[in-house]
Amino acid sequence: MPNFLRAPSGTQIALVKATVFLACLVPAAQLALGWQNDTLGANPIETITRASGEWTLRLLLITLAVSPLRRYTGLHWLIRLRRMLGLFAFAYAAAHFTTYVWLDQFFDWQAIARDILDRPFITVGFAAFVLLIPLAATSSNAAIRRLGGRRWQSLHRSIYAIAILAVAHFWWLVKADLLKPFIYALILAALLGLRAWWREQERRRQLSVPPPAKHLERPVIRIVQK
Amino acid sequence: MLIRSTSGPADVRPAEITPRPLFEERRRFLLRSGLGIAAGAALWQGLGGTARAASERLATIASPLSTTEAMTERKAVTSYNNFYEFGTDKGDPAQNAGRMLTRPWTVAVEGLAGKPRRFDIDELLKLAPLEERIYRLRCVEGWSMVIPWVGFPLAALLKAVEPLGSAKYVEFLSHYDPEIMLRRPVLQWPYAEGLRLDEALHPLTILAVGLYGEVLPNQNGAPIRLVVPWKYGFKSIKSITTIRLTERQPATSWRRAAPHEYGFYANVNPEVSHPRWSQATERRIGEIRKRPTLMFNGYAEQVASLYQGMDLRTYY
Numbered sequence: 001m002p003n004f005l006r007a008p009s010g011t012q013i014a015l016v017k018a019t020v021f022l023a024c025l026v027p028a029a030q031l032a033l034g035w036q037n038d039t040l041g042a043n044p045i046e047t048i049t050r051a052s053g054e055w056t057l058r059l060l061l062i063t064l065a066v067s068p069l070r071r072y073t074g075l076h077w078l079i080r081l082r083r084m085l086g087l088f089a090f091a092y093a094a095a096h097f098t099t100y101v102w103l104d105q106f107f108d109w110q111a112i113a114r115d116i117l118d119r120p121f122i123t124v125g126f127a128a129f130v131l132l133i134p135l136a137a138t139s140s141n142a143a144i145r146r147l148g149g150r151r152w153q154s155l156h157r158s159i160y161a162i163a164i165l166a167v168a169h170f171w172w173l174v175k176a177d178l179l180k181p182f183i184y185a186l187i188l189a190a191l192l193g194l195r196a197w198w199r200e201q202e203r204r205r206q207l208s209v210p211p212p213a214k215h216l217e218r219p220v221i222r223i224v225q226k
Numbered sequence: 227m228l229i230r231s232t233s234g235p236a237d238v239r240p241a242e243i244t245p246r247p248l249f250e251e252r253r254r255f256l257l258r259s260g261l262g263i264a265a266g267a268a269l270w271q272g273l274g275g276t277a278r279a280a281s282e283r284l285a286t287i288a289s290p291l292s293t294t295e296a297m298t299e300r301k302a303v304t305s306y307n308n309f310y311e312f313g314t315d316k317g318d319p320a321q322n323a324g325r326m327l328t329r330p331w332t333v334a335v336e337g338l339a340g341k342p343r344r345f346d347i348d349e350l351l352k353l354a355p356l357e358e359r360i361y362r363l364r365c366v367e368g369w370s371m372v373i374p375w376v377g378f379p380l381a382a383l384l385k386a387v388e389p390l391g392s393a394k395y396v397e398f399l400s401h402y403d404p405e406i407m408l409r410r411p412v413l414q415w416p417y418a419e420g421l422r423l424d425e426a427l428h429p430l431t432i433l434a435v436g437l438y439g440e441v442l443p444n445q446n447g448a449p450i451r452l453v454v455p456w457k458y459g460f461k462s463i464k465s466i467t468t469i470r471l472t473e474r475q476p477a478t479s480w481r482r483a484a485p486h487e488y489g490f491y492a493n494v495n496p497e498v499s500h501p502r503w504s505q506a507t508e509r510r511i512g513e514i515r516k517r518p519t520l521m522f523n524g525y526a527e528q529v530a531s532l533y534q535g536m537d538l539r540t541y542y
Contacts, residue, residue: 041317042299042306042511043369106515111504119502172502175367176483177314177412 008077020081024088027055028095045103052096053125057170057184059089060163064191083139086159090136093129121172128165131158160195163188282441284356284376291430292360293524298371300438302511307445308365309464311400311407311417319445325406326465328449337397337471340388347449351435353386354378358439359432359453364494364523366458370508375453376436381427389423389471396426397476398452399468413479419463420476420490421454422532430455430528433466456525458492489542493533494523498542 004012031048034040040047066082069075105112115122135156137143144152167188171181309319312326331347345353356376364370384396402416425431434453435442442448447464454461460480470476480488487501496506496519507516522529533541 042302043316043509045509045514046369103514104516111506114504118499121502176310176480177410179410 049099056092090132124165125169128162131162284436286356286358289357295372304443323444331449335387335469338390338393354382361455371511375434377432377434380431393471395472396421397470398463401465401467417479456522456529461492491541
């Protein structure tokens with residue numbers, strides 16, 4: 001593996017970050033341009049709602065894929081992209097929610113409340129969005145320091161539940177063709193399954209090494225602050 | 227896959243580039259002056275630069291049952307479709323339905339009829355004078371359009387086969403060819419729909435063979451489809467091959483897929499919500515703000531009597 005891949009310099013990482021940042025903006029820019037030029041099809045509001053929703057889901061899954069990728073490729077610096085990816089997932093979720101409240105329902109709060117209460121697919125979508133807010137709000141280094149690594153990490157584990165809610169939101173929304181939500185569910189199951197498997201392995205290792213080695217007594221938490 | 231333009235700049239159609247008032251005026255002019263098919267097509271081509279064949283223009287007469295509301299752009303009507311056999315995204319049918327051959331085509335009219343038989347599509351085109359019916363279309367998904375259909379009353383066809391007294395319902399089947407259509411069992415194929423016989427005989431119920439004065443594009447259900455304007459769009463089955471008079475209520479595709487969500491009647495009803503979305507409002511394609519949905523899609527005056535004494539929450 002070339003050296004810059006294994007241990008990129010600060011400049012190289014900044015470059016990768018800038019590229020990922022711009023790439024994450026592309027779908028939003030396409031939608032904005034499409035709205036401006038009226039090229040979003042016959043039902044542009046539906047197009048924006050669906051696209052922002054799907055990008056939220058994709059970015060959530062990409063964020064969840066960072067740890068496994070890092071573990072299996074040894075590219076530890078990938079972790080430094082995770083916060084940005086997670087924040088983009090939140091940004092698209094916020095755009096999705098805003099589209100619904102503004103363009104779709106036009107601030108008809110009564111209709112919105114009925115939707116959230118009566119329609120399970122909207123209930124879980126709304127729940128997923130609300131649960132994302134504290135994660136986005138505690139994404140800064142200062143927040144990590146304030147909360148302490150352990151508490152911060154256990155709070156941010158709610159991303160697993162959020163991702164499940166998000167896939168359920170898509171699954172229950174579809175009328176008949178479940179192929180797409182099924183694919184997202186499969187990817188999520190793999191990403192969550194991997195973590196369950198790691199946990200199980202860790203548990204077994206601890207059981208099989210009496211007494212446990214000092215460095216395995218506590219889970220290793222490494223938060224890169226840069 | 228997000229932002230897909232199904233048509234390049236090369237195939238811009240006249241309705242898109244002509245200001246609507248001018249366009250509508252021209253269309254009315256065509257209707258009023260009763261120009262021949264060829265002359266109409268020549269004028270059309272001359273003004274709009276379209277590549278459509280001359281023979282695709284249909285001569286029609288106006289109908290008092292038409293609405294005077296602004297029509298949905300032709301481009302939207304022909305590019306935003308639910309025709310799951312050709313894919314489940316709205317743009318899929320326009321992209322894929324071209325594979326379907328609409329000639330030769332026959333429609334079998336069978337079951338409880340005195341004179342059941344098979345009709346050739348060209349025979350059906352001459353069965354009754356073709357009328358232009360400008361109808362509202364309300365989809366169960368919460369959007370709507372106003373479409374100038376070309377067609378004739380379904381009653382004209384049913385009367386030709388002389389329904390027996392025992393016939394209470396009409397079952398419809400779509401064309402299904404796994405070679406050119408979706409094979410995944412998203413719905414049960416062939417697509418099946420049904421009406422009560424009195425609904426089928428209602429003057430608003432038509433078999434459409436065209437829209438915007440031209441032969442029906444494949445994605446809109448060529449060569450012949452049902453249009454029942456007071457019911458959700460999924461009742462208006464496309465590309466019909468079989469019409470069967472039955473004694474029992476026929477099974478229908480969407481009801482089979484999700485009986486709690488899609489009823490047999492599927493009358494447009496703002497008071498009865500779909501379990502997953504409200505039906506109180508709709509978005510007219512081309513507009514931003516939603517508008518209230520009307521009972522029976524605004525056709526209550528003509529059809530409410532069909533359902534007298536029925537609980538429309540039970541028979542949704």
